[in-house]
Amino acid sequence: MLKIIFDIIMLLIVVNGAPIIAARVFRTHAEQPVDLGVCLSDGQPLFGSSKTWRGLLAALLFCALCGPLLGFTMLFSLVFASLAMTGDLFSSFIKRRKGLAPSDQCLGLDQLPEAFLPCIYAVAVTGLPWWWAVLLPLLFMLLELLVSRPLYWLKIRKRPY
Template sequence: MTAPAFHWTSIIHASILLLVANGAPIIAYKLMGKRFAWPVDHGLCLGDRQPVFGRSKTWRGIAFSAGLSGCVAILLGFSFWLGMLFGLLAMSGDLLASFIKRRRGWVESSRARGLDTVPESLLPLWFLRHSMALEWPDITVVMVLFFMIEEFLSPILFRLHIRKRPY
């Protein structure tokens, strides 16, 4: 049995887009505060009396994620539309994680290792794997890298007053 061949350029490009897509809402908040921060769920609560997603999931965050990912994709040699779709898929995964956390009764922005990184990384990587020349071993590497970066970078960003929480 041979070891899998990794596509390191594709892994690096996907990792950059993943970091941009997930960092864009934080940048938007730092630049704009609460302006234009309309919640995706419009404050709607379901039968469990929990919000669908929560106040921190905003249309502005999704728009910034899609737009900034599109611009960075161009710099990486992809189309704007691929980058935009990457950002939208990453935010869809983030919304899915928030939806699951609300259904479990966890408070907004609570930490859930794995759940906080897997959907938002797996969705864009899986859907765009052919366009980005990613194989399953590459996707696994990107997901593990993203998890590790989130684990180690988040406390640093918190100390620098970029993130609200150390996770």
């Protein structure tokens, strides 16, 4: 059971780290926003400029390639990545409605939706007890908060949170 838990956390790291790595590697190439710049009646973008097709595709690709190395099928990994990116887009949508900029910090909202949705799926497929669907996202959030500042110091993240 410990291996499955570790592997799910690793897959969360991969899927959420892939867009950051892709942005560093490709810089301004393929940075078309997922929302195509559409603004809603509140004057705010649907998701914002930081949610790009490059990042979405990187998350799907990295997860599909790394998942099997962790013992998951490619299909499982693609569904997992799709759910993580759905959660990430949902949190960006909510942040825009609250008037927050793309990189503004919103504790919990920045970490939990992108981890909770794929963890519900992973727990259902792997047969882990249901409470892991709650605990794994909380562990991921803690881990992300712990590594955020060092990643900023290493110039991997743009902000220290």
